[in-house]
Amino acid sequence: xxxxxxxxxxxxxxxxxxxxxxxxxxxxxxxxxxxxxxxxxxxxxxxxxxxxxxxxxxxxxxxxxxxxxxxxxxxxxxxxxxxxxxxxxxxxxxxxxxxxxxxxxxxxxxxxx
Numbered sequence: 055x056x057x058x059x060x061x062x063x064x065x066x067x068x069x070x071x072x073x074x075x076x077x078x079x080x081x082x083x084x085x086x087x088x089x090x091x092x093x094x095x096x097x098x099x100x101x102x103x104x105x106x107x108x109x110x111x112x113x114x115x116x117x118x119x120x121x122x123x124x125x126x127x128x129x130x131x132x133x134x135x136x137x138x139x140x141x142x143x144x145x146x147x148x149x150x151x152x153x154x155x156x157x158x159x160x161x162x163x164x165x166x167x
């Protein structure tokens with residue numbers, strides 16, 4: 055609670071909770087709304103409009119080539135993991151073709167600590 059800045063008011067409700075606890079509660083609300091069918095789901099034209107507005111305002115995040123590459127890789131690995139596909143080999147997290155000692159310092163995807 056001390057890590058959050060105070061602006062002349064006592065922290066109550068969500069403000070008094072840790073970020074993890076806030077996220078947990080918000081996640082429950084989102085799931086409940088989807089189960090009831092009352093959650094809003096963006097279609098592609100709404101998402102496109104929202105992105106366009108964000109870019110016009112200058113508030114949209116623009117990915118560097120490296121960020122885009124990392125995000126794409128992360129999404130691809132998650133999709134493969136969710137589908138149960140691993141093509142028979144254990145892919146290494148963070149490995150690149152130029153890494154010569156990859157196996158000595160990398161863990162397989164999904165490895166438990």
